[in-house]
Amino acid sequence: MKKYVYMFDETKNPNTWEAILTLGNKGAQLAEMTNAGLRVPYGFTVSTQGCNDYYAQGKKWPQGLNQQVKQSMSKLEKKMKKKFGDPKNPLFVSVRSGSYVSMPGMMDTVLNLGMNDKTVEGFAHITKNPRAAYDSYRRFINMFGDVVMGVPHHNFEEIISAVKKKVDAKEDTDLTADDLKEVVEKYKALVKKVKGISFPQEPIKQLEMGISAVFGSWNAPRAVSYRRINNLRGDAGTGVSVQAMVFGNMGDDSGTGVSFTRNPATGAKEHYGEFLINAQGEDVVAGIRTPRAVDDMKKTHPVVYKELLGIYAKLEKHYRELQDFEFTFEKGKLYLLQTRNGKRTAQAGVKIAVDMVKEGLITKNEAILRIKPEQLDQLLHKQLDSKAKSATETIAKGIAASPGAAVGKIVFTAERATELKAKGEKIILVRTETSPEDIEGMNVAEGILTARGGKTSHAAVVARGMGKCCVAGCGELHIDEAKKIMTVPKKGITLKELDVIALDGGTGEVFKGQIPLVEPKLSGDFSTLMKWADSIKKLGIRTNAETPKDSQIARDFGAEGIGLARTEHMFFDATRIEAVREMILSDDEKGRRKALAKLLPFQTKDFEGIFKAMNGLPVIIRLLDPPLHEFLPKEESDINHLAKKMNIKPSKIKETIESLSEFNPMLGHRGCRLGITYPEITEMQVTAIFNAAMNMQKKKVKVFPEIEVPLVGNVKEFLAQKEVIEKVAKDLKVKGKVKYKIGTMIEVPRACVTAAEIAKEVDFLSFGTNDLTQMTLGFSRDDAGKFIAAYLEKGILAIDPFQSIDQEGVGKLMIQCVQAARKVNPKINIGICGEHGGDPSSVEFCHKIGLNNVSCSPYRVPIARLAAAQAVLKEKKK
């Protein structure tokens, strides 16, 4: 006969994958707690096999299950010294579901099972508390009636409300034992009326029905959807745990509470928790009565309190983690009902991890693995004051595109932002979507809010680079830039220029009105943890930065060089854009060269600043990448203004705009295609790089420029640009003086496929995974928002591929590329820049496939450092 039922103390190693698959996550947890010597109400678990066989046999109990359940109930009765269904000394149980992975709220639970007209009386008698007894009975009928028998919950609600109204009771607790008896009678009548049968009085029958109901809830539509969405196994089945009930509502010597072993907000080692006297667990959660701090128990229940103190230590010693546990004491006897790893703030997480190492509870490696890298964002950016925030109306919710928080007056154009900033105003730039022209406005704004775009749209990428809060793709908003208003039609809200809003870049929330900001503070614990991480990680961590300021921030955050300096960002600066436009509007090479000559001193200065900030560290500078039309004005008025300034006809500018316009600019005339058609642009940029390098070397700055050719898909493209670069190097006589490298981005799928040819010719490769994702998946990052949401919802995608590398697709091309490249050029340096460089799971992937470094925006550098260390540790574990 198959074994279907396991007593809580029967499984030796419940913390194994096998045990979890057999008992379900809940059943294994209860076994673990029992084994750990914690006082848990005793019980047993029906295995997932029981559930699966139940379905295999057409929803019938498999042979032997009934007998095993009965035998286990006997053991339970013996242990608890009570008898199931015995009015003199009744045992009550809870029946709970639990699959191999927690599916919160998706499956069914029944409490107080075993109650009937007789046991309730016995219970009342023993406890001398008829009110508690009938309160438990009415709860049981409601829950069992709803969950097991299918009588709608609201029908029960109507009955109890009517009784409350009749006796003028405000709360459930105002009902007397007699009131509750009336409720019980009416509940039973309801069940009879709806189902045509009496409420089952036979406890063993109740138990059978309860277990079957939990089995049944495994295939309830919501559970099936949940599994589909979360990619969980449909053939796993649920375990069913049957556990003796303990009652915190037995009088003033009883109670219930929840507690953390340390303070989850600060990490301090103190007792943190609340309890209620004479209550059941659900009362704490429901928030009907105000609970008291656990330390109050020292006075009110000193014996229980002493036991509780022992439990803090026992739990941390056993679990070696912050625990969040539920307890009940029944007539002075303390039971643990549940414990789990406690959720905590980033600050607390870091402190607890470092403290636990100091206390000898965990190792440094464990401490490193404890912190979710994404959580560090909370430590690095300003945050909205959480109390003020929860008191303020959320007017809309968009995509959390760049972390931090911002409060300011809204404006709808970059010009207006610059204007008001100059007057000392704090500004939030609100746009349907930002474009490179808005850079100045973004730079002066506290935060950015857009109605379109996603995590990797222009606004998001630039904002993250600037370490600035951004909420993007806020589809509920309608922004009318002409009328200078934004509306939330759904809520009938209209805001106009200069109205104050607050943004939470960590959640995507938009608030109306002022909310105080909390400054980030980096603790000593943080530094300690980062040092530990650095000693373990193998990946180099660089940053994406193109200003001395950002470079310095990144360096302070531990960046080991620049992995991507986008030269085009400098082109948009007000002092340069004119020369850039002059170049684009030139009819011939001569004209272009004239305009480029004007840009040269600016670019040289740019690079000098970066080299200085990165003294001693390598700096990858990418040659001009975006299509030229991005630099031209779009609005009629701007065109006229430019025409006047340049003394040409507006029609000439419009013609150029027209001739440069593209159907799919992402796949258009950009990247090295520009440098190949206009080699003079490359010449100017490379001249600026080398001049800057030599100027800085004269000032004793150690300079390691790495020149990067963008968008190469064919080795001949690279060679053509390399020829131009080497010619400049020769002309400027930098050979032997400046230690420079020449490499390329890998962002076109063809580059991955032909990596063997490309790798032979380059000093380094750097994956531009944004573009590589766009092209490999055929997703325009600026447009994909429209269907990616649906894809995530329908489970076609598990995660947004612009947020985390698509390892099955893009990742395979990356692996092909790395293998082919290392084969022909074993010394080649391979990195990744772009948004994925700051995503922990992508960082782990980069480590696994053997990259040399990752590069991310300055504020994500600590995240990448931690993720890189975790990658090493996770690998070791395997």
Place this chain on the structure above:
Amino acid sequence: MKKYVYMFDETKNPNTWEAILTLGNKGAQLAEMTNAGLRVPYGFTVSTQGCNDYYAQGKKWPQGLNQQVKQSMSKLEKKMKKKFGDPKNPLFVSVRSGSYVSMPGMMDTVLNLGMNDKTVEGFAHITKNPRAAYDSYRRFINMFGDVVMGVPHHNFEEIISAVKKKVDAKEDTDLTADDLKEVVEKYKALVKKVKGISFPQEPIKQLEMGISAVFGSWNAPRAVSYRRINNLRGDAGTGVSVQAMVFGNMGDDSGTGVSFTRNPATGAKEHYGEFLINAQGEDVVAGIRTPRAVDDMKKTHPVVYKELLGIYAKLEKHYRELQDFEFTFEKGKLYLLQTRNGKRTAQAGVKIAVDMVKEGLITKNEAILRIKPEQLDQLLHKQLDSKAKSATETIAKGIAASPGAAVGKIVFTAERATELKAKGEKIILVRTETSPEDIEGMNVAEGILTARGGKTSHAAVVARGMGKCCVAGCGELHIDEAKKIMTVPKKGITLKELDVIALDGGTGEVFKGQIPLVEPKLSGDFSTLMKWADSIKKLGIRTNAETPKDSQIARDFGAEGIGLARTEHMFFDATRIEAVREMILSDDEKGRRKALAKLLPFQTKDFEGIFKAMNGLPVIIRLLDPPLHEFLPKEESDINHLAKKMNIKPSKIKETIESLSEFNPMLGHRGCRLGITYPEITEMQVTAIFNAAMNMQKKKVKVFPEIEVPLVGNVKEFLAQKEVIEKVAKDLKVKGKVKYKIGTMIEVPRACVTAAEIAKEVDFLSFGTNDLTQMTLGFSRDDAGKFIAAYLEKGILAIDPFQSIDQEGVGKLMIQCVQAARKVNPKINIGICGEHGGDPSSVEFCHKIGLNNVSCSPYRVPIARLAAAQAVLKEKKK
């Protein structure tokens, strides 16, 4: 000592790669002719090794070369029974270049070498023709002076022009011996004046200088550029052939001519050629005198004529190909100077190939390999009358985007085209660029001319599908659709609506005015050749068609099914577009379903027509692919019109257009992404397919629908659509009744990378190489024209990847995909549709990598059939 010099009869197998590399193409050819027993003026070839060693030693003759040249000259003197430099019986020679591949006009040649003040007199004496002698001498001084000594050609021209003026001579032939003597003297003086040295009189010195000059021309800038552009080896070197001169200008018993062994225009087996009496070869080419037909020689030179007849036979027997040869007869003795495979029209090519099989000269397989598949285009489309064409002004030249020719009145909008066509006018639709809205206009036009786009832009693809002539990307044109004029600013030409133009879709030329059209005729020879091809080819050839008419044309051309029916083409039809727009403008699923219900009967009829035309053959129908915004109007007036018709506000339409607009539509919300977000569209289309299939089956039509899901990059996308399709199949009860298949396009790089997962679930795969090329290379086909031209020019690309599959890049992904797919699903059917399916080298590639079939536009079906057969034969050869 290295061997540098080879007599013409010294190399046993000159038609080998090794011999060609050693002797150069010219030298090997002369050796081949000599071996074949053809009377070729004797001589020798200095090997390419000589050239390479010359450079290796700093432009000095390598050791032994001088001696070998002299020894070979002695052999030549013996053979020719003349002596080099001997005034009594002088030998003259030509010195010619020739690398392993012909580089026409890029390197130098010197004729009549050996002439000096004494030998010219001797020559005059022997030939009794002082005029011919001095004519040869002055030609020699000019050529040697220019090519070897570097005296500019125009200086010589000025002298002879002055003499002609003085003696009032119209042509060179009007100059007497004395006039020519004067020219010679002045030429010598010119050389002395420019170079400071006398014109070299020593023949052996002349020879040395001549050979060195040919060596030198190997690295002349134009030769270097030519090699770079054509990707030829720079280390190959040139051979130098030294050959005895024969003179056709020795009197009336001498002459020179060119001839084909058959008529290259018609293929008829007749003598085709011309000759001039008393002339040198260059006179025939120069066209100064009017030559006579070779058959005239029967009367004038019966002995030579008889020899000539023998040569026709001998040449064809030896070369087994149409030969185009040059001959000279000197005093009645016939010499062959050169022979090569003759260029011919497509019609002649087919006839000659089939005739030669009949004559037993070649095998069927050889005949199949003889025809360039692209050439068949000439046979399948109307052509401009070639005489009238050469007499008409070309006003501009664009890209030859769709073959054939068209003559008609120009209009600038699709509406106007429809309007005038209804009145019986022949129309050419002229647009800056066409869009799907122009389909109707394109359909009624004779031809299409656009200023933008390339071979794979919208206009080109649609025109080829319709078998309609199209010239695209004609950048010289400026089209003002509002003013209804097109101008060619470069030429100051302005054409207005209703002016007549002619288009040559095979060359991209645009002509002003009427040119008669010549109808294509398919000969019996063509059918014979096609039958032979079909018996050999392994690839199935399908067609891209979505109308019964196109399907029928393709079937007549030998298509074995439909490889791609684009359902969206049907959506643009005037009778449907309204319902399509109603669907797009609907706010919810209910509204969309209502509009889709209107489309259902139309789509059903569409498919019925196709199934009927393709009775018994498979039909791949692709579900809706383009982004929805393509179906919405763009012009203000059209928007207002639509709003009125639909009884909604224009602002509502504009809002929808705005919300659907995309930055990169190619990578946007299209393909199966539409079917996944709006499953009701897929439902409607699949319902139409199944209903049509069942209706036709009732009428005894054999129906094999293959439903194709577009733009899949992730197997889950396919599964989601397959679920919808199978549900419709179940609801309509077609299982077991209709033999249908479900497959997907492979056009996203990710699909190639994850082919193992996708292939498990599908019945068939079809490469959409247009999109696959766009994404793999990151080239937007609508925008890439701007840089692809530069890439081709700079040799970064060898061929436009939208014209022929990029085998190194896209091809590698295809191979990966095929291998992975066959591994998990050995029975899977894999094809290719899209433009590359009709490109011969792509067809060959598809055969090589083991595809099952290719699909192309109807008019390219014969080309694909031939190319598929050639692929088999080429593979066998290896």
